[in-house]
Amino acid sequence: MHFSIPETEVRSGENGSTYVAYNIHVNGVLHCRVRYSQLLGLHEQIKKEYGSNVVPAFPPKKIFTLTPAEVEQRREQLEKYMQAVRQHPLLGTSEMFNSFLRKAQQETQQIPTEEVVLDICLSNGQKVTVNILTSDQTEDVLDAVATKLDLPEDLVGYFSLFLVREDVDGSLTFVRKLQDFELPYVSITSLRSSEFHIVLRKSYWDMAYDGDVMDNRVGLNLLYAQTVSDIERGWILVNKDQHRQLKSLQEKGSKKEFIHLGQTLKYYGYIKFDPCITDFPEKGCQVIVSAGNNELNFHVKLPNDQMKEGSFKVTRMRCWRVTSSQVPVSNGTTNPCSSAKCEVKLELSFEYLMSKDRLQWVTITSQQAIMMSICLQSMVDELMVKKSGGSIKKMLKKRHNGSIHRADSQQTVKSPPLLDSPDPNREQMVKLSVSACFPFAVLQCSSEQSCVIIYAPIHTSVNDTTDYSIQTKLNSVSLRGISASNSANDISGNDFHGNYAFEGIGDDDL
Template sequence: MHFSIPETEVRSDENGSTYVAYNIHVNGVLHCRVRYSQLLGLHEQIKKEYGHNVVPAFPPKKIFTLTPAEVDQRREQLEKYMQAVRQDPILGSSEMFNSFLRKAQQETQQIPTEEVQLEIYLFNGQKVKVNILTSDQTEDVLEAVASKLDLPDELVGYFSLFLVQERGDGGCTYVRKLQEFELPYVSITSLHSPDYRIVLRKSYWDTAYDSDVMDDRVGLNLLYAQTVSDVERGWILVNKEQHRQLKSLQEKGSKKEFIRLAQTLKYYGYIKFDPCITDFPEKGCHVIVGAGNNELNFHVKLPSDQMKEGSFKVTRMRCWRVTSSQVPVANGTANPSSSSKCDVKLELAFEYLMSKDRLQWVTITSPQAIMMSICLQSMVDELMVKKSGGSIKKQMQKKRLNGSFQRSDSQQAVKSPPLLDSPDPSREQVVKLSTKLSSVSLRGLSSSNSASDISGNDFHGNYAFEGIGDDDL
């Protein structure tokens, strides 16, 4: 997650007194507005709980009214403070920090605590309506969805809630995975757009975990619906014969066999991102990035219009970072409470071991840069858990709350998705991913490891995990 405080506002309280509000953005979107005194209170709580030596430096109080220059200086100092707290493995995941952000989010959006109904979407188009409180955090909502679907407790940790934006072309853009410091109802309501949805999707990368999920009826239906959706939207690459086999299995209702066949296909389990820009292998290249199988996969259009495909293994990334910059909107708004005064330019850069003795930085410029970073971090976390002999089930047992939702008497079954549409015989399914790239055809992409291809032998192998996960710098 990328925390920033790009702007301040002069606001009035209930007594008519004015004060400076600091707008905290997460991933370039307004999360909450807070006063200096609120952040100071958080800082004092953290010091009391964790000690003076743990917390980062906090900007001091001032006796006199701050000048505009001093306000901006304090804004920068508070931004660094929030980033430092979030990056700390103890402070950033503490309930003290997360509850502060949740409360501030609710107060900023002025949404009272009350019972509401929230719609969570599945990949077969079905909506699961759960009764929650507006103040329920992400894990609470996930628990409520699992309860409504009758998903076993031990499988809840295999799934997460994601915020997605529906596009006019029928596709969707993954905005982010909902975090522990936010309230899903408040997050979706504050966007004021019907294009955004909260969807339930598996949150692991290793296909070996599919077996755990498929052992349960509800888990099987969820994974099956997601797999069918990924095939239909072209995220999983299939040829005509494979498509025929998949459709035959679907007609027979052979869900496990359908998934097992899909597991053998290219890009199974990947998340595909919207077309964006990269500086590899040359500056200004258009690229379609996919995350999966412990790698970032590139479909690159070179300035010469030549197409290349290749992969960057997470085990060969020494570190990565996400940076943001504010780009003024040409016809900006006069609304002082708007969070869209500036467009946010986001970049994901990672240092990659190209060969035995050569490291190189690769940069991706994309509004989804932070989502890409989250994918990388979760891949590394999963690899490290597996290396230490752990599992998702064991992690979930540690994280679970003492209390749990009661199972509803009227469970909502997960329906099977409709049959696959026949593939367009004139193109490969992956072409769907390049609709935003003019005059781009991905047919004929080489899967070889030749020296001329991005996925050459220098791009594979194992590398130490030193420094991995430095994504919030």
Template sequence: MHFSIPETEVRSGENGSTYVAYNIHVNGVLHCRVRYSQLLGLHEQIKKEYGSNVVPSFPPKKIFTLTPTEVEQRREQLEKYMQAVRQDPLLGASDLFNSFLRKAQQETQQIPTEEVALDICLSNGQKVTVNVLSSDQTEDVLDVVATKLDLPEDLVAYFSLFLVHEGEDGGLTFVRKLQEFELPYVSITSLHSTQFHILLRKSYWDTVYDADVMDNRVGLNLLYAQVRSGFVGRTVQGVHLSSRVSNQTVSDIERGWILVTKDQRRQLKSLQEKGSKKEFIRLGQTLKYYGYIKFDPCATDFPEKGCQVIVGAGNNELNFHVKLPNEQMKEGSFKVTRMRCWRVTSSQVPMASSTNGPCPSAKCDVKLELAFEYLMSKDRLRWVTISSQQAIMMSICLQSMVDELMVKKSGGGIKKMLRKRHNGSTQRPDCQQAVKSPPLLDSPDQSCEQIIKLSTKLSSVSLRGISASNSANDMGAIDFHGNYAFEGIGDDDL
């Protein structure tokens, strides 16, 4: 997740005094508004719980009122602090940190704790309405949805809640996976738009796990609905999510996310008419792009600057459908195991009606980029950049792929991806918490032999996306984490 504090506000307190509020954005959207004293209180709690040696440095108190320059310096320091805490495997998953963000989100949006009705969309277009508390966190809401659908407790970890945006043509854009530090009802309500929905969808990538889901009637129906809707066409014109009743296999087919030949389409139609859901899904598993998430058209600098691209995430890779400047179409894939590191950056870009240079946020667009360093051949690394408003969602997809690899490599299954503590919070698996990022190679020009020496020493997998300051544009200005999944290859593997 991309944490930033791009702006501050001077607000009035209860006694008429004023104070500086720091606006914490997640993925470019305001999550909460907090005071310095609140963040200091969080810092003191974390330090008491985990010790001073693991907590990042915190900007010191000031005796006198801060000047505008000092406010800006503190904003930058607090932004770095929030990013450092979130990126730490222990602190970022702690209940202290996540409960602080949930409480701050609720206070910022001024939504009282009360029982509310929340609509959850399924991949077939149907809605499930559940009664929850407005203060219920993501995991609690997911549990309530599972109970409403009669989905067994041991299958809940196979599904997640996603925030999606519905276009005018009925097509869906994935905004993000709802996280443990947010309140779904508050998140959806604060958007003030009927075009945003919360969608229940499978949250794993490895098709091996399909067998577990299909053994249960409810799990089978959910998976069938997702897969079937991806085969038939890119979008369904004029039909909206709230009114569509088609059948995650189902929706992926209808959107054109999975490629199908005429013969395969006939087979799928026959299986659908017979109600042979398991056979339908098994045939779907053999098709190209099964289980992928497709993103909106965007821009890339690969193979050259100015190329338009449609990116898909799945099968431990990012797939590119690139339109070159000469109108020629090319397709290729980037394996996650050959990404040495990656980062997400954001920057403020003046709107057409605004002047050049720094500008108020109201007159700026936020530009998001995902950049990863890729092993093109045994001795050649190259940066590839994607400019997309869904860059953070792409990063989340990459991270979850590697999380699966890590769990699988440690001998576990998807149920170990997240586990509940006794107090109800969630934490990452032991194998992930124990992992620290390996040292990076000194230079992109290192030899294959050095790369292989690095990768063969690693016994587990970890890849951590990097959140950069919204003012950063230079790759060299940012710290990178290494990738335990990074593998040395030969030219004949390309």
């Protein structure tokens, strides 16, 4: 999750006095508005519960009224504090922290606690109406949906609630996966737009776990509806012969066979993102990014209108980070940002093993950059659990209960709150709100034909000289090369392999 405090407001209190409010944004959207004293109270609670040596530094009190410069300095300090708490493997998932954010969200939107009805959409467009409280958190709403559908408790963790935006043409934009620090009813109501919906969708990536879901009638129906929907939207590629087979299975009501055939198709289980911009293989290229199968898939339109396709495996990403900047709206001026003339620019950058001895930064400029980062993180969580011999059911249950820590996935990461852009030649950022880095691997290559990633401690040097390291060492895992195109309806038969330094990488799978 991307936490930032990009702005402050001067507001009036109950007795007519004024105070400075700090607007906490999650994924670029206002989540809540809090006072310094509220955050100080949270800090004192956390310090009392977990100890002073665990809690990050908090900006000190001031005796006199703050000047505008001091307010800006405190805003930056509070932003770093919130990011540090959220990234901490213990504090960031604590009920104390989550309940503070939920209460602040409800108070900010001024929605009283009362019984309401909330519509949750399924992949086929059907709506499930549940009776909840406005103060119910994401887990409570998910449980209510599962109860209404008669989905067994041990399968609830296989699904999540996603906030999506549906355009007039029916296309879906995934905004984010709802978290346990927010109240779904408040989140959807505060958007004040009929374009936004909450959708139930599976929350795992490895299709091997489809079998667990399909053993149950309700789980089978949910997975079947999602597969049909993804095919109809063009997220899963199907040629004419495959389409005939799928239609025949659908007419027979053979849902399991339909899903099994779907599993063989390209982009099964992927989430497709809106068209955006990348600097690979050339700066300014248009790209459609999809996440799935432990990779980010690129479908790139080059400046000469040639189409290229390729994949970036998470096992070959040394680290990734999301940066948020405020840039002037294109109006022909170079004036600094003001609240009325700026827009938020999000970028996902990852450092990738292009060849045996060459790492390269690849950047995606997209308003869904944070959602992409969340997908990467959840893929890594699954890989780590699988590699360590852990139970995916336990991981999903912990994730559902809001208690999964990085230690559970063998990946404890402390992320630096502020980093420079990976490309020194990139356009100047007017204001850098936050940058999160998730280093998790040291790359080692033994020969031209084989490379491995060793999960081991990493120390990232940043301006404040703080060490951000992984605390758990794991065994090595093999790397997998780029997968070739296998669909008759693929836009281009060409991929990145052999053209953009993907050679020399072994094809061993995890």
